Amino acid sequence: MKKKVVLAGGTGFIGQYLNDRFAEAGYDVKVISRGSKIHSWDRFDSIVEAIEGSDMLINLAGKSVNCRYNEKNKAEIFSSRTDTTEMLGKAILQCANPPSLWINSSTATIYRHAEDRAMTEENGEIGSGFSVDVAKAWEKSFFSFDLPNTRQAALRIAIVLGDGGVMTPYRNLAKFGLGGVQGSGRQMFSWIHVEDVYRIIQFIRENEHLRGVFNTAAPKPISNQEFMSEVRKAMNIKFGLPSPKWMLEMGAVFIRTETELVLKSRWVIPERLEREGFTFKYPDMKSALGEILRKEVQRG
Template identity: 70%
Template sequence: MNQKVVLAGGTGFIGKYLERKFLELGYEVKIISRQDRHISWNDHAGIADALEASGMLINLAGKSVNCRYNSRNKEEILQSRTETTRILGNAILECKNPPSLWINSSTATIYRHAEDRPMTEDHGEIGSGFSVDVAKAWENAFFSFQLPQTRQAALRIAIVLGESGGVIHPIRNLVRFGLGGAQGSGNQMFSWIHIEDLYRIILFLRDKEELSGVFNCSSPHPVTNRELMHQFRKAMNMRIGLPSPQWLLEIGAYVIKTETELVLKSRWVIPERLEREGFTFKFDTLDKALEDILHRSHS
């Protein structure tokens, strides 16, 4: 097995976690990012050199969607995903000994708002709107490359829960200040995955050499927003949680420069392919995930 992994866009919450885990496994880890100490996105020769004889390329690059969707941010959100994917694909084509596996991020937001039934890889319905258009363009850029020596897997990742980033901190603050009630109707589904299980999925796909294509990366037990907030209050021993109606969320989102879609869209996603292939989740239920994350971040 080639003991080199390349993390593209590897300086965020997920990337730092994966870097630590792969270093613990004894991998050499190369990182491509906009930060000076890593391989630059403009250094095409350096990117191809890093990919040469690597076991895995994992692409996590993309501007955060936690912002207002004005025209400039929309353009950056799109370009930061599609252009980086094209740069990587072209670099793989230059390799004599290319990576055997290329894992590219995608998003569970590609599916429509769903309160009626869960979305699977085979029977999920693609949605509409800006976020979905970005997801489709991202996957199209990825699968436009025909790479005979490199397996390709696109991970439609749900909301990632972990102690050092993502949604944990803002939700915990809401609960702490007594605002941990349902948001909007509270009926919207919240699909999520513990960061450790995301890492374990990557290892699973590394070892299952017959697998490629699209995979939903989400716990098999999504919850409603109402249940999500209840579980947080329970884990934090907070009995009171005031609800946030949609009009209040709109004001709050404007003030903190984000979009209510991140909270109000119903993402009901099931990891059907992974489970069918035999993957088992370490943190399959939200109470297990929160117990691990909240306990860990206090210890």
């Protein structure tokens, strides 16, 4: 009988990738999503049914933060994370055969803006502001459940790179000659290849003593200046105009997003994973972009 994995909020860029990889690995994949006719957020009994007897539950649910932080969007960003997490915890409590592992998304944005040193799980300093408040409430909802038969791990995920997702706008900026530094360019860019997200989930599943919080980021973060330079090199583009802070702020209003997504310095190191012996398939930006952008370069 196939092992069952449940992807909650599994319709976005990361969810679709994980869906494909788990299906390739022989899992029976169930997806909980708002638009699902089988397992939908508005039918609690269908959520219990999806989770019952599963090997693993992975929660990726949450409204995209790529929007303006007005009061309506802020409320939706907040509730879409905490409400779904609490619903899943209550559903696990209803299961006769609960999953042995529950992995919940969190975010590397929980740490403060850091240009002075890297943040680890042990010595990282929690930041302040709306995004940090969301991250803290998200983890609090997750760890509020006492589940004797289900291990819990929260992944503080850095910016995820792959064929799609955030790489699309960066690729377009470079293509149209705007792939220079953004803001000062000194802000650190912590990132992870989407394949390593999948491999980390499998690593935590296989190592049954692992629980708690994990920084889910590649071991070699780089500055924004270095990142944009690597993108241009991978795409064989010689030059990119810089985007000063004032220009980014004007542009963010125009495309209905927030400059925090680009200007916050996220300097995060995966100390726990490396200490436990996890090895990254894509530890540095050159190898990651080489894999992600090779098809585009080949297409010319």
